[in-house]
Amino acid sequence: MTDSVPAQPQVMTLDALEKLDNQGVTIHWAIQYGEPPPISSHASPHSFVCRNGKVYWVKATAQNGLAAELIAGRLAKLAGAGPDAQVIYVSIGIVPQAAQHLVGIVVGIEEQRGTINARQLQQLVTQGLGAGLADASSRARVVCFQSWIGVSDSQVLVNPTHGLVYSIDHGAAFGNLDPQEPVVVVTQIPGISDDLGRSRADVDSALKTIERISDADILGVVSCIPEEVAWNADRGRRLQIANWLASRRGQLRKVMSTWAQ
Amino acid sequence: MGPVAPQLGYSAILRWRHDPTRDEARNVAVILVDREGQFGALKSAPISSISPQLHEQGILDAILEGLRQKVVNEPRLNLLELESMQQSMQLSVVLSKPKPVLVDDPNKTIEALYKAYVAPRQGGTTVGKGQILDRLVSAYRRRGFDVKRAARLDDFLFDAIIELPRRQRQVAEVLTFQKEKKHWEDEERAAGHFLYGIERLKLSGFAVIQPPADSAFDETRESHERISKWFRREKIKILAPADLNNDHLPHE
Numbered sequence: 001m002t003d004s005v006p007a008q009p010q011v012m013t014l015d016a017l018e019k020l021d022n023q024g025v026t027i028h029w030a031i032q033y034g035e036p037p038p039i040s041s042h043a044s045p046h047s048f049v050c051r052n053g054k055v056y057w058v059k060a061t062a063q064n065g066l067a068a069e070l071i072a073g074r075l076a077k078l079a080g081a082g083p084d085a086q087v088i089y090v091s092i093g094i095v096p097q098a099a100q101h102l103v104g105i106v107v108g109i110e111e112q113r114g115t116i117n118a119r120q121l122q123q124l125v126t127q128g129l130g131a132g133l134a135d136a137s138s139r140a141r142v143v144c145f146q147s148w149i150g151v152s153d154s155q156v157l158v159n160p161t162h163g164l165v166y167s168i169d170h171g172a173a174f175g176n177l178d179p180q181e182p183v184v185v186v187t188q189i190p191g192i193s194d195d196l197g198r199s200r201a202d203v204d205s206a207l208k209t210i211e212r213i214s215d216a217d218i219l220g221v222v223s224c225i226p227e228e229v230a231w232n233a234d235r236g237r238r239l240q241i242a243n244w245l246a247s248r249r250g251q252l253r254k255v256m257s258t259w260a261q
Numbered sequence: 262m263g264p265v266a267p268q269l270g271y272s273a274i275l276r277w278r279h280d281p282t283r284d285e286a287r288n289v290a291v292i293l294v295d296r297e298g299q300f301g302a303l304k305s306a307p308i309s310s311i312s313p314q315l316h317e318q319g320i321l322d323a324i325l326e327g328l329r330q331k332v333v334n335e336p337r338l339n340l341l342e343l344e345s346m347q348q349s350m351q352l353s354v355v356l357s358k359p360k361p362v363l364v365d366d367p368n369k370t371i372e373a374l375y376k377a378y379v380a381p382r383q384g385g386t387t388v389g390k391g392q393i394l395d396r397l398v399s400a401y402r403r404r405g406f407d408v409k410r411a412a413r414l415d416d417f418l419f420d421a422i423i424e425l426p427r428r429q430r431q432v433a434e435v436l437t438f439q440k441e442k443k444h445w446e447d448e449e450r451a452a453g454h455f456l457y458g459i460e461r462l463k464l465s466g467f468a469v470i471q472p473p474a475d476s477a478f479d480e481t482r483e484s485h486e487r488i489s490k491w492f493r494r495e496k497i498k499i500l501a502p503a504d505l506n507n508d509h510l511p512h513e
Contacts (some may be wrong), residue, residue, distance in 0.1 A: 032272065032362040033436060049362075051369070055375025093269055094361045 011215045012242050017235055020223035027105060028052055030090045036098060039117060043171060046099040047111060050088060056108025058088050062171030065232020066107040067225050071241060072149055072170030073109055074221040078137075078213050081145035081206075082167040083110040087226060105226050108137040112166055115157035121190040134189060135163035137205060139197030142167045143259070146185040148252050149173050149245070154187040165189070177244045181251050184259045195261070203260035207253050218242045218249075267365035271340050273347060274357040274378050275328070277311060277321060286355065287311065290325055291374045292332055293367055300364070301332035302371040305377035308398075308410065309391025310381040315420070318391065319411030322398070324354060349447045373486075393469055393502045394435045398419055400505045417458030431511065432464050437471035438485045445484035452488045456495055467498040467511040 032056055034047030043059040050056055050082050062069050073085020088108035095103055142165045146154050155169040167187075197203070222238040225231060275290040278363070305325045308318045331338045338346075340359060347356040355453075364370045394410065398421060401408045407424040414422060421433040426470035434455040440445050459466045470489065473481045492499055498511055 008506040021343075029363065031364075031370060032360060049374060049377040055377050066385050091363060094363055 011134065012219055012239060012246065014235060017219060017223055017239050020220060021235065023224055024225055025087055025224050027087045027089050028108070030058065030088050030094065033094050033096060037116060038091060039119060044080065044101070046102060047108060048088065048108065050108070055111040056086060056088055057111060058090060058102050058106050058108045059171070060102045060106045060230065064172060064175045065230065067231045067233035068173045068237065069107045069109065069171050070225055071222055072173045075149065075166050075211050076145060078217060079141060079145045079210050081141040083112050085109050091202055105228070109168060112157055112159065114161055115159045115166065117188065118158060118189045120158045121158065126145055132212060133160055133163060134158055134165055134192050134196055136197045136199065137202045138163065138165045140202035140206040141209065143184065143186050143197055144203065144210055144256055145253065146187060147182045148248055149181060154186045156189060158189060174241050177240050179247060182248050182255045184255060198259060198261045199259045203256050207256060210252060212218060213249065215246050267363050268295065268368065269360050269468050270300070270364035271343065271359040272362045272374050273343055273359045276355045276357065278353050278355060288379045291320065291371060291379050292328065292343065293362065293364070293371050293374065294332065294338050294340055294343050296340045298337040300367045301337040302367045302372045303329045303332045304375040304379070306379050306381050307392065309389065309395050313391060315411045322410040388471065388502065390435050390437050393437060393471060394420055396502065396505045397433060397435065397469055400510060405458040414462055417454065417462065419455070419458065430464055432459060432466040434466065434468045436468065436479050436488065438473040438477065443478050443480040445481065449484060449488060452491060456491060467500060468492055469500045469502060469505065471502050
């Protein structure tokens with residue numbers, strides 16, 4: 001595999017982040033309630049149609065604050081490893097009793113149609129699935145991404161039509177921001193070999209996508225986030241997350257080379 | 262904190278159940294109303310994307326047009342009427358239970374709902390007969406003409422029947438030669454039926470024909486030329502699909 005990422009000029013400063021924050025938070029209106037969560041989870045997300053015509057699974061709580069979901073979702077989109085995340089405003093007028101906890105300014109993860117949660121597959125699959133169910137390069141992107149952000153309790157969605165794999169449920173990310181070398185995170189997909197996506201070519205391609213995410217991109221991803229308590233997103237913490245991500249990006253290739261075959 | 266709440270509307274999804282026993286359905290349109298009938302909107306998927314069968318296209322088009330008139334024209338459908346309609350529609354065409362929706366601008370809201378619930382996924386670039394017929398029907402309706410799709414006049418089935426002023430009518434035939442095949446008997450029979458129909462009923466008519474691709478089989482070109490020759494002989498105007506975007510359509 002090729003050499004590590006070259007050093008980048010210093011862009012990660014509080015002033016730079018403040019300047020970005022001054023652009024304001026983009027908030028998408030939820031206009032209609034969709035449906036309740038398909039499987040149980042800590043955050044009990046429900047879906048909403050938003051004014052931009054997209055459907056988002058909306059959460060009002062996350063283990064390490066809603067900013068964790070938002071930042072990880074934005075990064076996942078850049079890395080081609082998961083759905084986008086946005087800030088959503090949910091009004092009480094459209095919300096059934098079971099979703100009242102979601103009223104307010106919350107985080108939404110863009111719906112990926114036609115996907116199955118790997119946890120659901122666990123209940124349904126008793127034998128191995130066809131080799132073509134999941135796409136190797138997509139799986140490699142998810143493994144590299146989840147290793148980079150160091151998720152615990154990682155989850156994935158699988159689209160059986162295209163074989164694409166998506167990393168989701170990042171509420172536990174960014175809990176420990178001590179400098180630590182990444183470890184390889186391979187989220188199991190029932191019926192799919194853990195070795196899928198391990199080829200050097202697939203891992204190298206995934207790493208290149210992550211390495212193209214610059215410090216400026218990372219700073220952008222941690223900017224423009226609500227700073228209410230539920231978000232756990234004061235500027236100092238967000239800058240710390242940005243620096244932590246940048247540091248781990250530089251270490252990722254060496255770590256992933258131990259997994260690639 | 263947070264934007265000011267707009268007004269409350271209600272939306273329902275119209276579903277086409279091709280086989281009610283199997284309950285296999287697809288979303289074909291979204292309807293938006295409010296409690297009092299003050300605003301209303303309907304947006305549907307292109308008919309050609311819902312069913313490839315001409316006969317089904319005709320029925321669906323008629324249903325959607327009828328609903329559109331109820332929703333858009335005064336007195337507009339209100340929530341109570343929509344709920345009543347939903348309870349009575351239980352076979353091939355069903356309406357979902359109306360759900361609350363926030364509305365600041367009915368047009369923007371219907372677009373968002375359409376995108377979320379109805380918009381067909383992007384497919385290939387080949388344009389078939391159904392899609393050309395979609396364009397033809399839309400082109401005339403945008404100009405205020407009443408158009409029936411895949412409908413009969415007496416014994417004859419026409420792809421489109423356009424109602425003109427002074428109780429006149431014009432009919433249209435749509436054909437495409439951009440398919441990978443060598444045998445075009447069906448298209449030739451359809452063209453013959455069209456010509457016989459307009460002669461028997463003394464109608465005026467025109468055709469929209471998508472010509473063969475450069476790489477087409479010889480048989481395709483021959484059939485295209487054969488049909489074009491019949492139409493020219495009977496003085497039937499032939500348009501290309503792109504002509505439907507023009508400022509003036511036949512009989513304008």
